[in-house]
Amino acid sequence: MRTGVRRTVSRLAMAGWLFAVWLLLWGRADALVLAGGAVAVTAVYALTRLPAVPTIMRIRPLRLAEAAVEFAWDLLLSSLVIAWHALYRPRGVRGAVVEVDARTRSEIVLLAVTTSISLRPGTILVDLDWDRHVLYIHAMPVRSQRQADSARDGVLRTEHRLMRALVTSEDAAEQDVSTREDR
Template identity: 60%
Template sequence: MNGLARRAGGRLGMGVWLLAVWVLLWGRIDAATVIGGLAVVLVAYAVSRLPTVPLVTRVRPVPLAKAALEFAWDLLVSSVVIAWHALRAPGRIQGAIIEVGARSRSEVVLLAVTTSVSLRPGTLLVGLDWERSLLRIHGMPVRSEEEADAARDGVLRTERRLMRALVIPDDDIRPDTGARPDVPPAEEE
């Protein structure tokens, strides 16, 4: 798919998303609501620089199911760890801001990673540098450099899972590792 078709598809995706939000806000689907929503979408594109939604060219169902199961496991484990520390010594839980250099350049993958990280107890996205694909995560409990590295590795594992599941033109992924060819591969899980 060439760049022009990709941008047009991305703009169409954003337009459909905006129209869906418009209809949900009104709470009904009728001709007036849809026509009004289309007018709002066209005006929004005319007066602003709305981003395009990068196209997902393929979803791999098995890696996506695996990513969902591993997310559920991560959610359970992080909930137990945070609950244990909150009950054991609530005043002594230490956290840290951890920088994670993401390998993906895709906004879809980075959005999925940041959402996944923020939904887990004990981690929260506090900053994102889109230009450098650099995430700043608040993690807890983090009492040592080893625990900070473990939290960083957890975010990178989540990113690898999602890069394997979602095929996006922005990311040149090797199917065997999920890594970008221009980035040295990290240690596998």
């Protein structure tokens, strides 16, 4: 998709999102609310410099469903591990900050990954270096290098699932370059 078309689609998506929030805030959709929403969205665009919304080229529904099921499974397992440590070994729980080099170059996939790992008990995003695509997560329980590597691998698996489910232009371009280099 050309840059101009991508930018237009991105702006329309952001305008649609702002308009939907406007309607939700008012709780009704009469002519005055609709007209006010159009004026408000136009004013927001005229007065501010909103960021571009990254576009998703393709959503793979089966991969997305698979990612959701695996996320639910990860959520269940991590909840059980944290509950067990909280009940039976509360003083023995150790945590660590783990550095994870993200493979994705898409901001929207990176956002989905950070949200996913922060929702899971036992892991939370501490810092994110957007320029280098490096995540720093606090994971627990971590008592050894093997457990730290396991936490890193869990984040990378989540990223891989989401990259397969949400195909973005940034990741598609990156995959095209890596495929050409492999030949």
